Amino acid sequence: MPIEIQNVQKNFGSFTALKDVNLIIPDGELVALLGPSGSGKTTLLRIIAGLEEASSGSVRFVGEGKSSSKIQNGEVGFVFQHYALFRHMTIAENIAFGLEVRPKSTRPSKQEIQEKVSKLLTLIQLEKFHNRYPHELSGGQRQRVALARALAIEPKFLLLDEPFGALDAKVRKELRNWLRRLHDEIHITSVFVTHDQEEALEVSDRIVILNQGQLEQVGSPDEVYNKPKSPFVFHFLGDVNLFHGRIEEGKTKIGNIALDSSEHENIKESDAVAYVRPYDVEIVREKEQGIAAEIQYIHSTGRNVRVELKRVDTGTLIESVLEQETYKYLNLLPGETVYLRIKKAKVYVEDFSI
Numbered sequence: 001m002p003i004e005i006q007n008v009q010k011n012f013g014s015f016t017a018l019k020d021v022n023l024i025i026p027d028g029e030l031v032a033l034l035g036p037s038g039s040g041k042t043t044l045l046r047i048i049a050g051l052e053e054a055s056s057g058s059v060r061f062v063g064e065g066k067s068s069s070k071i072q073n074g075e076v077g078f079v080f081q082h083y084a085l086f087r088h089m090t091i092a093e094n095i096a097f098g099l100e101v102r103p104k105s106t107r108p109s110k111q112e113i114q115e116k117v118s119k120l121l122t123l124i125q126l127e128k129f130h131n132r133y134p135h136e137l138s139g140g141q142r143q144r145v146a147l148a149r150a151l152a153i154e155p156k157f158l159l160l161d162e163p164f165g166a167l168d169a170k171v172r173k174e175l176r177n178w179l180r181r182l183h184d185e186i187h188i189t190s191v192f193v194t195h196d197q198e199e200a201l202e203v204s205d206r207i208v209i210l211n212q213g214q215l216e217q218v219g220s221p222d223e224v225y226n227k228p229k230s231p232f233v234f235h236f237l238g239d240v241n242l243f244h245g246r247i248e249e250g251k252t253k254i255g256n257i258a259l260d261s262s263e264h265e266n267i268k269e270s271d272a273v274a275y276v277r278p279y280d281v282e283i284v285r286e287k288e289q290g291i292a293a294e295i296q297y298i299h300s301t302g303r304n305v306r307v308e309l310k311r312v313d314t315g316t317l318i319e320s321v322l323e324q325e326t327y328k329y330l331n332l333l334p335g336e337t338v339y340l341r342i343k344k345a346k347v348y349v350e351d352f353s354i
């Protein structure tokens with residue numbers, strides 16, 4: 001079932017935490033709410049869940065004519081960052097809990113519950129641990145149990161608030177791959193909050209980027225990463241270098257180089273900023289068609305080499321990321337002057353609208 005969010009606004013006293021949010025969460029998709037701290041992610045999730053009331057606007061679960069305030073208990077499964085499992089219950093008992101506490105009329109039989117729990121244990125790959133207690137599991141395993149417990153009631157929606165936030169980087173990575181595969185299997189409409197760009201890009205079908213209570217961009221990971229609608233999105237999704245220049249009839253001139261900017265061909269003249277990812281800054285030794293820069297530091301990070309440079313003309317610091325092979329071929333040394341070329345850029349006119 002899709003979720004339709006219309007003109008949602010949320011005020012806390014005189015503070016506006018969400019402003020005019022319009023969004024459709026398509027049926028069966030895994031959608032990430034991504035944004036910096038305080039951007040309104042959790043508030044939006046809580047409003048979708050019906051745990052918080054919007055100051056104005058509506059959330060509709062399309063198809064059944066329901067608004068979120070009327071959503072039935074049991075239609076939504078929650079997983080939070082610290083989802084305390086019941087300590088005195090085994091893993092299997094924890095997963096069964098939501099079914100066991102149902103009124104007799106809707107409660108499945110003992111055998112049905114057992115079968116369901118065993119299916120979920122297989123899904124979270126913890127079959128062998130059904131008799132363990134939560135303290136006998138790792139953090140990542142516990143979060144998988146929390147997810148199974150949320151799924152046991154067969155919710156129509158799954159809402160996750162920083163589900164892997166408390167885990168270390170390696171376990172986080174494993175769990176997010178696992179969540180992606182799980183979602184491919186069960187296709188339940190899911191919304192998860194994260195402030196981790198990589199997590200959102202790797203896991204979700206669609207990313208909703210929030211900034212100061214407003215939607216900045218909504219799109220597939222590929223769209224938001226490769227076609228960021230605003231400088232904010234560009235910045236937020238990864239390291240970036242800024243090159244100030246001027247657009248003149250379809251070209252952006254930066255120092256002595258010119259970039260093709262056909263998207264701005266109707267602009268006769270304007271100040272502009274080119275946003276360039278570090279791996280799109282190429283280092284060459286030939287002077288022609290390059291921006292002169294002095295190498296400041298070189299850090300090898302294993303697979304890649306990160307080179308920090310200082311433009312000779314403006315003194316601006318620039319970061320370039322090279323493959324080890326290119327680095328070896330160029331034989332770079334700190335203090336040397338080299339030349340920069342831009343492989344790919346996104347050019348914004350100076351008033352920051354596109």
Ligand SMILES: Nc1ncnc2c1ncn2[C@@H]1O[C@H](COP(=O)(O)OP(=O)(O)OP(=O)(O)O)[C@@H](O)[C@H]1O
Binds near residue numbers: 012035041042043
């Ligand atoms: N109950 C509340 N009373 C007053 N202000 C609140 C309340 N809840 C949230 N806010 C404010 O609303 C804004 C959005 O908060 P929210 O928790 O939605 O942000 P977030 O994007 O989830 O941030 P984080 O990543 O830090 O959890 C923040 O500035 C926060 O201080």
